[in-house]
Amino acid sequence: MSLTREEVERVALLARLELSPDEIERMTSQLSKILDHVEQLGQLDTTDVQAMAHAIEMSNVFAEDQLRAGLSRDDALSNAPKRDEECYRVPAVLGE
Amino acid sequence: MSAPPYQIIIGLEVHVQLATQTKLFCRCSTQFGAPPNTQTCPVCTGLPGALPVMNRHAYELALVTARALNCEIPRYTKWDRKQYYYPDLPKGYQISQYDLPMSQHGYLEISDPQDRFEPKRVRVLRAHLEEDAGKSMHDEVAGRADSRIDLNRTGTPLLEIVSEPDMRSPLEAKAYLTELKLLLTYLGVSDCNMQEGSLRVDANVNLWLDVDGERVATPIVEIKNMNSFRAVERALTYEAERQFDVWEETGQRLGDVPKQTRGWDDNACVTKAQRSKEESSDYRYFPDPDLVPVMVTDDQLAVAESQLGELPAALRSRLQREYEVSAYDADVLVNQGRAVVDYFVEAARVSRDPKKASNWIQRDVLRALNESGTNIEDFGVCARNLGELIEQINDGQIPGSRGVEVFHQMREARSTLAEAMETLGITGVDSGELIALCQELLAKNPRVVSDVLNGKEAAVGSLIGQAKKSNPNVDPALVRQTCLDLIRQQST
Known part of the structure; x- marks a missing residue:
């Protein structure tokens, strides 16, 4: 299974990655190889195998609804590239 | 008012905040109105290595609500990652439910006491449990330079209730919302405060037109940003007329253009175009490997059932x-x-x-x-x-x-x-007292007695004032009735 250049460009856009033409070239072939590798699974006969919705076999893990202290505001904001006294600051979100 | 030359088709998506103390996947407070960024932790801010754990109470509240909406509860349910980039979504994905929601195929019955529409059953496609995003604020001081992000709300439990497109007028849509809110209030699963965002409504609307005996549908538009039920009603009314105008101008049908999202402007009373809706495959949903699925137990179902009230x-x-x-x-x-x-x-x-x-x-x-x-x-x-x-x-x-x-x-x-x-100064007048008083009045007013016997019952009215003068506590209606009774007894 081979990916097209357009598909890679679209995935890059969704991931907000800016790729140079060279990188798109490289990614197209690398991602195709990964897909080909996974595609080998298609050779197996899965007629009698039940579909799996989730990779974990465990189920029903719950926590009680009880407050626990989280991060102080200063700790929470400490990794932010840009902040003020109260908030994270990000480039303007385009409204409308 | 003549009927418009089209039928309005409305489906509603309601997000309701569940009344828990803590968030869906961490134990931070969900209290509204706290100072920005004081209710967060590594889980809800998406720091590396943090692991979400499902809030038991949130799941139980969702289950009760789903049952109250007559939904079936599939045995197996799981949570998925919905990926998109937005500054108020720190993980880069929202934990939601995709192909195996916790409940589906329910309904809510609506009717109008004023009979403006026939009672009907609005089908509920699904109700699923997901987390909320944070809040972005535009900085008025710095102009348009920056947006400020508050992550207190991030991870708050929401139940998304999706109706089928079964409503045929803005009035029916409002009735559905009113009945849904009432149901949620009776269940006590949410405070349903629209001002605080505990209940949010998006509408999907388009028109059916009859073109030479063939039914034609206009493109579906999603309307957001409606802050009251009244706003929903007005936005839908506006949008239907707008779509009809666009249809007359362009003849565009469902499928001719991508689905559009429009925001309701309550001051201007118009809907305005927002970004085009991404196709659902763009969200690249996949099962969240950090969360285990839920196999609902008979006990959980029985508890939910018993809490319906x-x-x-x-x-x-x-x-x-x-x-x-x-x-x-x-x-x-x-x-x-x-x-x-x-x-x-x-x-x-x-x-x-x-x-x-x-x-x-x-x-x-x-x-x-x-x-x-x-x-x-x-x-x-x-x-x-x-x-x-x-x-x-x-x-x-x-x-x-x-x-x-x-x-x-x-x-x-x-x-x-x-x-x-x-x-x-009101004291009771017992019936003996009342009868004595009336007898006295009738004896003094033979004219009234003969008028009544001649069919003029209203004549008794003149006695009421006299009765009240004699005893202010008498009940005029009782004086009237007692006098009439006495006259009739005398005459037989």
Whole structure:
């Protein structure tokens, strides 16, 4: 299974990655190889195998609804590239 | 008004914040209004290595709500990552449910006490449990330079309730929302406060037109940013007319253009185009490997079932059946909430006159509550006192004409019925006293007696003033009735 250049460009856009033409070239072939590798699974006969919705076999893990202290505001904001006294600051979100 | 040349097709998506102490996947507070970024932790801010764990209470509240909406609960459910980039979504994905929601295929029944539409069942496609995003604010001081992000709300549990496109008018859409909100309030699963964002509504709307006997659908538009049920009604009305205009201009049909998202501007009363809706595959959903699935247990289902209680629809029919109030009255009482229904039931029991109890509540109690902005739990006249008032009026102990006065005296002084009557100088007139008084009046007024016997019952009216002069506590209606009874007895 081979990916097209357009598909890679679209995935890059969704991931907000800016790729140079060279990188798109490289990614197209690398991602195709990964897909080909996974595609080998298609050779197996899965007629009698039940579909799996989730990779974990465990189920029903719950926590009680009880407050626990989280991060102080200063700790929470400490990794932010840009902040003020109260908030994270990000480039303007385009409204409308 | 002539019918428009189209049919409106409406489906609604309602996000309701569940009433938990803590968030869906971490134990940070969900309290509204805290200072920005004071209710976060590594889980809800998406720091590396943090692991989400499902809030048991949130899941239980979702389960009860789903059952109240008559949804089936599949045995197996799981959570998925919905990926998109937005500054208020720190993980870069929202934990939501995709192909195996926790509940599906339910319905909610709606009707209109004024019969402006036929009662109908609005199907619920699904109700699933997901987390909320944070909040972005535009910095007014710095102009358009930056947006500020508050992550307190990030991870708050939401139940997304998706209806089928079963509503055919803005009025039906409003009725659905009103009934849904009432149901959620009865269940106590959410405070449903729209101002605080606990209940949010998006609408999908398009038109069906008849073109030479063929049904043609216009492109579906999603409307966001409606901050009240009234706004929903107005936005839908506006949008239907707008789509019809666009249809006449362009002839565009469903599928000709991508789905559009429009925001409602409540001041301008128009919808405005927003970004084009991404196709759902763009979200690249996949099962969240950090969360384990839920296999609902029989115990969990039984608990949910036992917590349903008596829901609005059942309560309306019980009030009609057991108390013989009209469908309209039952609707008014039930729509006021459980506390008003309890108040009615107690007042009806004490007074042994449900119809009058319902009238008093609708006419006097609800008006007084509205005017004073209090709720019924804090109301000056308790249900028992109202019941006694009605009973004593019925027994002739309190003149009907002074009932409202007594009611307001009890309300203002928060007093008992006896205290209010004493303050107002009302003493009961027993039937012996009343009969004696009437006999005396009739003896003094033979003309009235002969007028009544000649069919002029209204003649009795002239005696009422005299009776009140003689004893201010007599009930005019009872004087009238007693005099008529006495005259008839004499004549036979």
